[in-house]
Amino acid sequence: MSGKQISVLLISPDEEIYSAIEGSLAEQENCQFTGRKDTVSGVNGSAISLTALNDVVLFDVEEDSDKMLETAQSICDARMPNAIIIALAPEDLPLEKARQLKKLGVDDVLPRTAINEEIVPQVDAIRTRRQAQLPAVWGGHATLGKVIAVAKSRGGVGSSLVAANMANELQQKEGFFKKKAANEVAVVDLDFQFGSIAALMDVEESDAMWRMAMDESIPDTAFLDQAMAKAPCGVDVLAAPSRYGPLSAIKAEQIDAILDSLRRSHDYVVIDLPRALVEWITPVLAQADRLYLVTDVAVPSVRSARKLIDFYHSENPALDIQLVASLEKKPLFPAAHHRAATKLLEKDFSYWVPKDERTVRESVDRGVPLQDVSNRAPATRAIKKLADDTRASLPPRVNS
Ligand SMILES: Nc1ncnc2c1ncn2[C@@H]1O[C@H](COP(=O)(O)OP(=O)(O)OP(=O)(O)O)[C@@H](O)[C@H]1O
Ligand SMILES: [Mg+2]
Structure with a gap:
């Protein structure tokens, strides 16, 4: 078979695995196999330099659990862009450990x-x-999480509220007191200058993005680990910086790298977009599996929404854009201005998030999700429905 040259590295003391993989790859053209019949710590440092040279890396995890994570971390940090890392583990490895490994960037x-x-x-x-050279979906299993962007037609229309609460609901918490999340969810606040996700989700603001912009560095897993904070509700948050920086300081390659990395470690990556049409939102539009455009139905907002839809589609014609009417209850019978809005937008509103001052104020003041204030309040239910539909049409990663 012709095709791209691919290199596979195996580090495992297990004789049986070693000969099975070596044997199966031996007959393949354009495939280079490198093996070390040892543990990662046994090969003593050379694991890292070998990892950096291979497209696929399989390694045996150590039994001692602290060491297991440390090893996985150093292997993931050394990977080539787009390399696939697979950990070989005992059959009875606790689910929690498997999740931790994946969180570090192990693909399977x-x-x-x-x-x-x-x-x-x-x-x-x-x-x-x-x-x-097919996309990174293999064995019928989706290994990458979904990117969901949230945009707004005007300031203050409620898009960050939708982004933060959708992220919380996407976790699909189960069990007693709804403490256990089925899905790993991240939120990235790209409203670089006026971001409010940190406050909404009760995490510290962080200067990590500001430093990234100033250093012009390409963020890696280590950067994200350090820059992200876990919100009390369980969502991982990459907050906007607490100090002002020029919007043009961020580069498209940096945003691309953040999304690439987070899609590997999370089932859903929710992006709170700024209203500004800056160059670095292009990778978000290219990678997004869906974009929710939050607007109200007043004429100026609807006009802006129309312009934004045209812009987004000019960047990515295939982008799935859905409209969310904020601060409005779904009308039983559409009034004239609803019909005019739908006509101008050439699209129906998919969701309606009613105005719900009391619940929203308490949620914002306490920095807790709407769900924690009241699971029956109209705004909570509206955003939950949006998240439930999102999960149904964009399923989480398999085996995550
Ligand atoms: N459904 C709602 N009911 C009542 N108040 C709401 C609702 N949605 C948002 N608000 C309030 O409106 C204000 C703006 O909300 P939010 O920050 O989510 O909007 P935004 O579109 O992200 O604004 P910005 O332009 O600042 O990013 C907040 O004070 C919020 O509490
Ligand atoms: Mg906002």
């Missing part, structure tokens, strides 16, 4: 014992896809 965790059922076919599927 496979049971060491399922050599012929899982490991070999998975490596083979990656190799075939990579050589054909």
Whole structure:
């Protein structure tokens, strides 16, 4: 088979895995196999330099759990862009540990014992896809999370409220006191100058994005780990900086790298967009699986919404844009101004988030999700429905 050259690295002391993978790759053209029959710590430092040279890296996790995470972290940090990292773990590895590994950037965790059922076919599927240069979906499993952008037609229309509360609901918390989240969710506040997500979600503002802009560095997993804060509701937040910086300081490549990285570690990446049409929102529009445009139905807002839709579509014609009418209850019978709005927008409103001063004020003042103030309030229910529909049409990663 012709195609792109691909390199696979295996670090495992397990004789059986070693010979199975070496054997299955030996017959493949354009495929280079490198193996170390040892543990990561056994190969003593060379694991990291080898990782940086390979498209696919399989490594055996250490039994000692602190060491396991440390090793995984150093391997993920050393990866080439787009390299796929697979951890081979004992069959009884607790789910929590598997999640932690994925959070660090490991793409998949496979049971060491399922050599012929899982490991070999998975490596083979990656190799075939990579050589054909197909997108990063392999073995029928989606390995990347979904990017959902939230935009607004005017200031103060309620888009950050929608973004923050949708993010909370996307976690799909289950169990006693709804403490356990089924999905990993991140929110990135790209309203660089006027961001309000930190306050809404009760995390500290952070200067990380400001430093990134000033250093002109490309953010990696280590940067994100340090820059993101976990909100009390469980969502990981990349807050806007607390000091002012010029909008033009951020570069499209930096935003692209943030999204690439977060899609690997989270099921949903919610982006609160600024209203400004800056160059670096292009990667968001290119990577977004959906964009919610929040507007009210007043004429000036609807006109801006129309212009934004045209701009977004000129950047990405395939972008799925859905309209959210904020501060309005869904009318039983559309009034003349509703009909005029729909006509101008050439699109119906998909969701209506009613004005709900009391619940929203308490949620904003306390820095807790609407759900924690009242799960029956109209605004809570409206945003929950939006999140439930999002999850149904854009499912989370498989095996996350
Ligand atoms: N459904 C609602 N009912 C009542 N008040 C709301 C509602 N949605 C938002 N608000 C209030 O309106 C104000 C603006 O909301 P929010 O910050 O979410 O809007 P935004 O579109 O993100 O604004 P900005 O332009 O500042 O980014 C806040 O004070 C918020 O509490
Ligand atoms: Mg906002």
